[in-house]
Amino acid sequence: MLTLDTSQVSLSREEMERFSRHLILPEVGLEGQKRLKAGKVLCIGTGGLGSPLLLYLAAAGVGRIGIVDFDVVDVSNLQRQVIHGTSWVGKPKVESAKNRILEINPYCQVDVYETALKSHNALELFANYDVIVDGTDNFPTRYLVNDACVLTGKPNVYGSIFRFEGQATVFNYEDGPNYRDLYPEPPPPGLVPSCAEGGVLGILPGIIGVIQATETVKILLGIGTTLSGRLLLYDALNMSFRELKLRKNPATPPITELIDYEQFCGIPRAQAAEQAGQAEIPEITVAELKARFDAQQDFVLVDVRNPNEWEIGRIPGAHLIPLPQIENGDGVDQVRKLLAASAARSGNGLELIVHCKSGARSAKALKILQAAGIQGKNLRGGILAWAEAYDPSIPKY
């Protein structure tokens, strides 16, 4: 059980009333509520997972909550990041979260760190807290949180989400396994899409975040059986929970220091490769595209996004040929036919311009087309850049 000093902690009459439903639970009681008040929890990220778990930790009476986030509230966050409200769009997430936490429980001490968690600040930050909750959204930070928890001896309450599925467990608690026992290495960048690329059901992080909050409160109270040694899998579409055994792996090398996690996850190499790949693809700016429209020039515009993105908005005259179709070859034939038809109407070969949301997928498509002998230009910044410059009717998504 976590050592928490409650000798200096007392509850006021107002706090007794506020937490009375806890106080009458034999498993919590006055001593338990004092443990919660003495508890110090650091939450990394105030996004989909951080939002619900912070609300509940605040309401439960956790005495001190640290929040780490460098981001500002975006309107597209509000579909799931329920701690933030519309009036906070454009403002720092940590301030928005602090405001809401204090509205729920003014007895909570909130420490805000408007910064990115990095190898140079993680150990110092973690040292001041009893439990670390991982609500981040990328592999480098997940390995960093894990390793820093191991080095500082803090339990790591873990949750992650993807589309309709979530995972939760407790790492590094009472000699239990850590993240590296589950996955020794991260996937190469780009293999697993992020929520920003792949989408996520807004309610999903609510479920997983509240599971993380439950585990955090249990650890502070020292009651029940935590998820340590068990990986909980949740599938929202089937509404099913499954549990897998999670053991320490003797082959996992010991963690002795924090490293460069971007490097470990292959990010710089992938970025360099992406830039090198894109450099070989000729580009066109949205201004140049606009000039072609204005001059009523004839050209072939192909949109390689998915049909559901096409429904959100499109550039007039574009032909939808999703990237997966180009990858399996059918789309290459479709492009060839479009170019042949355009050549038939204009008498000579027309310029091919390809776009996606922001430019990466269209670069991929153009590489495949190049290999098939078709030359084209990539619209730099994709439809987002076009919308920003010329067509406010297209929603940013």
Place this chain on the structure above:
Amino acid sequence: MATKVLIPSPLRPYTDNLEAVEIEGSNVGEVMSNLIARYGELKRHLYTEDGKLRNFVNVYLNDEDVRTLPQGDSTPVGEQAVISIVPAIAGGL
């Protein structure tokens, strides 16, 4: 005998969007190789070029990580057995 293999959503694009498939085989290794024989694109997502299970993917027989089983891939699959493929996911925002 066919064993149910649960496919996680990141890998469903490679299994005709099926969330579970029934695959023949008497042990875990056989089921997995029959799986990638049927869905060729899965292979590079699950295995390295020299045929090792990738470090960010785990395969479970019921609730046990196959790598921790004494017989590993040769562990027989019993009646009602379920094999789960569980890749690392990082989303949280």
